[in-house]
Amino acid sequence: MKVVSLEDVLGTEHEVDGENWISRRLITKKDNMGYSVNDTIIKAGTETHIWYQNHLESVYCIKGEGEVVTLSDNKAWPIKANQLYALDKNDEHLLRAKTEMRMVCVFNPPLSGREIHDENGVYPVDDSE
Template sequence: MIVRDFHDLKNSPRAVSDARWTSVRMLLADDKMGFSFHITTLEAGSEHTFHYKNHFESVYCISGEGSITDLATGETHEIRPGVMYALDKHDKHTVRAGKEDLVLACCFNPPVTGTEVHQADGSYAAPETAA
């Protein structure tokens, strides 16, 4: 059994920050669960474009409000507490946080290691395969 406290992890190396967002990695690839689980906070008023070409992601809104736009179709959906979205086609998308921080629970498959950095196109590199 794995038990971790967000409050302990938010000031640890498992808390990764970049341009106006922070992601606390609760589960990572080395936990061997087959997915990673993160609590991600997007700063109020911020906008982020991502394209997880090598990962599937599902996201559940815990608090705050914002929107997500599918950049292939231009379709925009509102995000608020209780809303979930899944990037089942490796969708390139833009997420916007509203007037408050947007707090999201995120799962990645395959799991991330915790050391990834967003590439110029908004993706993470493909996970290395075991030899």
């Protein structure tokens, strides 16, 4: 059994500032759960290019308002509190935050905890044991 509080992560190496977002990695690869869980703040008025070529992600919005634009078809998906979106096809997208958004993000394969987007919006795969 493991219990993690947000306060356990704040100010540690598992609180990652990506400029447009701050991700607090609650469950990571080392926890051996087969997925990772992040509590992420998306800063108001930002647009972030993301393309998880190596990961699938489900995102549950618990606060705020914005939109996801899938770049393959330029379709805009409004997102608000109490909605989940799943990037089930490694969708390249833009995340636009109208207001500050708070998200719970689940990744498969799990993140190791320190990842940031590269120039293409991709997280690398951590193949270490």
